[in-house]
Amino acid sequence: MxxxxxxxxxxxxxxxxxxxxxxxxxxxxxxxxxxxxxxxxxxxxxxxxxxxxxxxxxxxxxxxxxxxxxxxxxxxxxxxxxxxxxxxxxxxPPLTLWVCLAAAVMAAGPALAVLPKFIGDGVAVAPALFDHAKIALIDQIVREGVPPVNPVYGGAEAPAGVAYYYxxxxxxxxxxxxxxxxxxxxxxxxxxxxxxxxxxxxxxxxxxxxxxxxxxxxxxxxxxxxxxxxxxxxxxxxxxxxxxxxxxxxxxxxxxxxxxxxxxxxxxxxxxxxxxxxxxxxxxxxxxxxxxxxxxxxxxxxxxxxxxxxxxxxxxxxxxxxxxxxxxxxxxxxxxxxxxxxxxxxxxxxxxxxxxxxxxxxxxxxxxxxxxxxxxxxxxxxxxxxxxxxxxxxxxxxxxxxxxxxxxxxxxxxxxxxxxxxxxxxxxKRPDTGPDTxxxxxxxxxxxxxxxxxxxxxxxxxxxxxxxxxxxxxxxxxxxxxxxxxxxxxxxxxxxxxxxxxxxxxxxxxxxxxxxxxxxxxxxLAGKPSPSATAFARSPALWQAVRRHAPPDARVASNPALFADMTPWPVNLSWALFADRRSCFAGNELAIAFAALSSERRTAVAEQFRRVFAGDGTPDDIRALARTHRCDVAAVTVFDGAWSHDPFAASPVYRLAETEPGLWRIYVAGPRMAGN
Incomplete structure (x- = not known):
């Protein structure tokens, strides 16, 4: 945090x-x-x-x-x-310094929208944090420099760069x-x-x-x-x-x-x-x-x-x-x-x-x-x-x-x-040579x-x-x-x-x-509590585990709707705030701004990821994640439908790399599978 x-x-x-x-x-x-x-x-x-x-x-x-x-x-x-x-x-002038102080105090209002609000053992966030999911782009620039690679989508059919004004x-x-x-x-x-x-x-x-x-x-x-x-x-x-x-x-x-x-x-x-x-x-x-x-x-x-x-x-x-x-x-x-x-x-x-x-x-x-x-x-x-x-x-x-x-x-x-x-x-009423007042x-x-x-x-x-x-x-x-x-x-x-x-x-x-x-x-200041507040507070450990198996330039597949009840529109804030890794598809809301896809194709990709993490994914869907969307690592959590109907477990494309009983499983794509 x-x-x-x-x-x-x-x-x-x-x-x-x-x-x-x-x-x-x-x-x-x-x-x-x-x-x-x-x-x-x-x-x-x-x-x-x-x-x-x-x-x-x-x-x-x-x-x-x-x-x-x-x-x-x-x-x-x-x-x-x-x-x-x-x-x-x-x-x-001294009065100007007082103006600076007043501006500094008022500026705390928007900044508070970005910070977490600790409620017991959970975390609430302000609705405005939804638009700050672009924090993933800040981490991307720090990690790999500029021009930045698109952290939201990595499919073969889209340009690798970021067209968003960054x-x-x-x-x-x-x-x-x-x-x-x-x-x-x-x-x-x-x-x-x-x-x-x-x-x-x-x-x-x-x-x-x-x-x-x-x-x-x-x-x-x-x-x-x-x-x-x-x-x-x-x-x-x-x-x-x-x-x-x-x-x-x-x-x-x-x-x-x-x-x-x-x-x-x-x-x-x-x-x-x-x-x-x-x-x-x-x-x-x-x-x-x-x-x-x-x-x-x-x-x-x-x-x-x-x-x-x-x-x-x-x-x-x-x-x-x-x-x-x-x-x-x-x-x-x-x-x-x-x-x-x-x-x-x-x-x-x-x-x-x-x-x-x-x-x-x-x-x-x-x-x-x-x-x-x-x-x-x-x-x-x-x-x-x-x-x-x-x-x-x-x-x-x-x-x-x-x-x-x-x-x-x-x-x-x-x-x-x-x-x-x-x-x-x-x-x-005065010449332009006068003072700037x-x-x-x-x-x-x-x-x-x-x-x-x-x-x-x-x-x-x-x-x-x-x-x-x-x-x-x-x-x-x-x-x-x-x-x-x-x-x-x-x-x-x-x-x-x-x-x-x-x-x-x-x-x-x-x-x-x-x-x-x-x-x-x-x-x-107070944020809006959600049912996911406690689970969200524990999610940094998940992404720390993911980073153990995902190199800095790897792309991670995770449920785009994970903890979606925390924001007005569904977005996986845990990935955006804690992952420090690219996503192979971070969800429809972020893809609208970042992914160079037609609306029809974006909708199809969103539906494919929904099926996979709901537990309804087919073997073809899993192969598409590795080959088409270039997902090097996949993270399945206990909050996903795929936890009990895990399509990654039966796939030859991914192997289980780490598991935390009752919390998450991390899969890694086989050699050359994600890029071919």
């Missing part, structure tokens, strides 16, 4: 790696001290990870690549600072390698670091918008709010609500999304910082800014194809056109709009080159899956069955903006949109374009590669970050001016959405 001391060590290591390098780089890009501190963890994470992955592909995954990337960033930053003197004052897992793997932590411990630490870095970014933006430190604390507090749905259900009844409104989905606020999918949240942070860097590039064209923008864009894409690919591509195009038309006067001697667009184009080409290994794998995966569109135009479904079709689908278009966003993010969306619109409409017209407008592109993408586009609309759910994240910062700034102004009506409405919205945020936080 995870050690809290190793989780803390991973967090400290991440702060050293990414805060230090990010702060040095932000100061070299001429951001002031407070803004540089706010940008540091996201900026450092993006640039260091993108560089370290490149170096790892050349020299191998090792501390040399990790530390080398940090050294390159710090050297570039120090050279720039020494040349222009932009970073001579390193003192940080830079976030790569970052966690660096922490695990440097500290000796497990993938589970590194994932918990990386979740905290993602939460902390994005909170600090929103807090810094709020202060940048308003010039008030109070806005930073408000932005952090707003991040912990939830949806209006529980209050609406209690008011009108769950049946009535379901009649008029579609059920809740993964389109949710910062706390929910960071708990479930921190890699998408990290990508959103990269996109926001990339937009800010585009503004800096328009003002001060230069090589370092261009390269930084390229690395930010690459890191965003390699963390989330939906946020860093689709949303940023749309937003960057809009921001580039706006910035090219509104370049400040002081930047004209360094070059006109053509220079800015040229450097932006160079950054795009460099970003594509950096991300090319992942792009190639995704192309191979798309071919193996049978091609087809990744994205379709299909407005987000909002309204329930109370309205007849097609009227309901037509009304979904305005209902997204007027109903759904209000229900899911009432205070952030409404207060943030109003504050952002007012700041964007305000004429510039207070409203900044070009920056505000660029971020407003980003917010519009972000929410608009979720409105009209859907992803078609999986069961869920991951694009629609995750696309809103950059926009929510901008709106959260704007809402914090707007509320801080209202408090300063003692504007009674806006503050009363804000208090009512906060009161109505706080229960949902507290529910999610409590769920992350």
């Amino acid at each position: 995870p050690s809290l001391s190793l989780v803390a060590l991973c967090i400290a290591t991440g702060l050293v790696l990414w805060m230090a390098s990010g702060y040095a780089l932000a100061r070299s890009l001429a951001f002031d001290r407070a803004v540089a501190l706010a940008l540091a963890p996201v900026l450092g994470w993006a640039v260091q990870n993108a560089l370290a992955l490149l170096l790892s592909l050349v020299v191998g995954f090792s501390p040399v690549a990790t530390v080398g990337a940090v050294a390159l960033i710090c050297a570039a930053g120090l050279l720039r600072v020494r040349r222009d003197g932009s970073g001579s004052d390193h003192r940080i 830079l976030w897992q790569f970052g966690a793997a660096q922490l695990a390698q440097l500290t000796g932590a497990t993938g589970w411990e590194a994932d918990a630490a990386a979740s905290w670091l993602t939460a902390f870095s994005t909170l600090l970014l929103m807090a810094g933006l709020a202060r940048r918008f308003s010039g008030r430190t109070l806005a930073s604390f408000l932005a952090i507090g707003l991040s912990g709010l939830g949806s209006l749905r529980p209050v609406l259900a209690a008011t009108v009844g769950e049946e009535t609500l379901a009649h008029w409104l579609q059920p809740a989905t993964g389109l949710a606020g910062w706390l929910f999304q960071t708990s479930w999918s921190p890699h998408h949240v990290q990508a959103a942070g990269c996109v926001v910082v990339a937009a800010m860097t585009m503004v800096r590039l328009a003002r001060q064209p230069g090589a370092l800014t261009t390269v930084t923008l390229a690395l930010l864009a690459a890191a965003a894409y390699e963390s989330s194809i939906w946020v860093g690919g689709v949303v940023f591509a749309l937003a960057a195009a809009g921001c580039a056109l706006f910035l090219a038309r509104s370049r400040p006067a002081r930047s004209r001697p360094a070059g006109g709009a053509g220079t800015f667009l040229l450097l932006g184009g160079i950054a795009a080409v460099v970003a594509l080159a950096i991300a090319s290994p992942l792009l190639v794998e995704q192309y191979r995966s798309a071919v193996a899956r049978g091609g087809g569109r990744l994205i379709a135009i299909d407005p987000f479904e909002v309204l329930g069955p109370a309205l007849p079709q097609p009227l309901g689908r037509v009304l979904d278009l305005p209902a997204y903006w007027l109903v759904l966003l209000v229900v899911e993010f009432p205070l952030v969306y409404l207060a943030g949109a109003i504050a952002l619109a007012r700041m964007a409409a305000r004429p510039d 207070g409203p900044d017209g070009p920056l505000v407008r660029a971020l407003a374009i980003l917010a519009a592109a972000s929410l608009g993408t979720g409105w009209l586009l859907v992803s078609t590669t999986g069961v869920n609309n991951d694009l629609g759910w995750r696309a809103v994240l950059p926009g929510l970050m901008v709106l959260t910062a704007a809402a914090g700034a707007g509320l801080a102004r209202c408090m300063e001016r003692r504007a009674a009506l806006p503050l009363v409405l804000a208090m009512a919205a906060a009161t109505a959405t706080l229960p949902d945020g507290l529910r999610l936080a409590a769920e992350n």
Whole structure:
């Protein structure tokens, strides 16, 4: 089970790696001290990870690549600072440190979702841990380096590589390698670091918008709010609500999304910082800014194809056109709009080159899956069955903006949109040579374009590669970050001016959405007990035994539905968290994201594994496990139907290697059987 001391060590290591390098780089890009501190963890994470992955592909995954990337960033930053003197004052305002402390405390909420909860002699987990089954990929990278081999499926008909956007897992793997932590411990630490870095970014933006430190604390507090749905259900009844409104989905606020999918949240942070860097590039064209923008864009894409690919591509195009038309006067001697667009184009080409290994794998995966569109135009479904079709689908278009966003993010969306619109409409009253505090017209407008592109993408586009609309759910994240910062700034102004009506409405919205945020936080803290809690707590011994017979590059067959009652959807968490070995088929839920199989073939493989571990497997099924799916080792437990009707025992393909009476049997494939 995870050690809290190793989780803390991973967090400290991440702060050293990414805060230090990010702060040095932000100061070299001429951001002031407070803004540089706010940008540091996201900026450092993006640039260091993108560089370290490149170096790892050349020299191998090792501390040399990790530390080398940090050294390159710090050297570039120090050279720039020494040349222009932009970073001579390193003192940080005391109030900024209190903001960091507030962000650190709030960041514990998502991190708790990853950690186990000990109940007697059993273990409970939070529902969000289902999406952290990708911990198996962290262990895979630590064990065998990059580019990673697919840990979820190893069949002969699929590419061996990983097409999933894995830079976030790569970052966690660096922490695990440097500290000796497990993938589970590194994932918990990386979740905290993602939460902390994005909170600090929103807090810094709020202060940048308003010039008030109070806005930073408000932005952090707003991040912990939830949806209006529980209050609406209690008011009108769950049946009535379901009649008029579609059920809740993964389109949710910062706390929910960071708990479930921190890699998408990290990508959103990269996109926001990339937009800010585009503004800096328009003002001060230069090589370092261009390269930084390229690395930010690459890191965003390699963390989330939906946020860093689709949303940023749309937003960057809009921001580039706006910035090219509104370049400040002081930047004209360094070059006109053509220079800015040229450097932006160079950054795009460099970003594509950096991300090319992942792009190639995704192309191979798309071919193996049978091609087809990744994205379709299909407005987000909002309204329930109370309205007849097609009227309901037509009304979904305005209902997204007027109903759904209000229900899911009432205070952030409404207060943030109003504050952002007012700041964007305000004429510039000071020269651009002023300090980085207070409203900044070009920056505000660029971020407003980003917010519009972000929410608009979720409105009209859907992803078609999986069961869920991951694009629609995750696309809103950059926009929510901008709106959260704007809402914090707007509320801080209202408090300063003692504007009674806006503050009363804000208090009512906060009161109505706080229960949902507290529910999610409590769920992350306490988890959900299951009948498998005791057996799950004992499963590390099983996987320790498996590793005795499975070399590091071996693939293991185990029941994909083992302990499936521990998570909202069936996944074998014991394999994902404890095995430290590849699976030959880790189940349908993980195969959707990782396995380059058509839906028909994926369903057939899932059914074959179900038969085998239910005890209904045929000799042909067992031969297929060894020859087609390349299962080198098989683990049968007392919880499997195969325990009493064991198809491996009678097969000449596998031999019994170890047994623990009443608990498990471990079989090993005969010579050359798994590969032929």
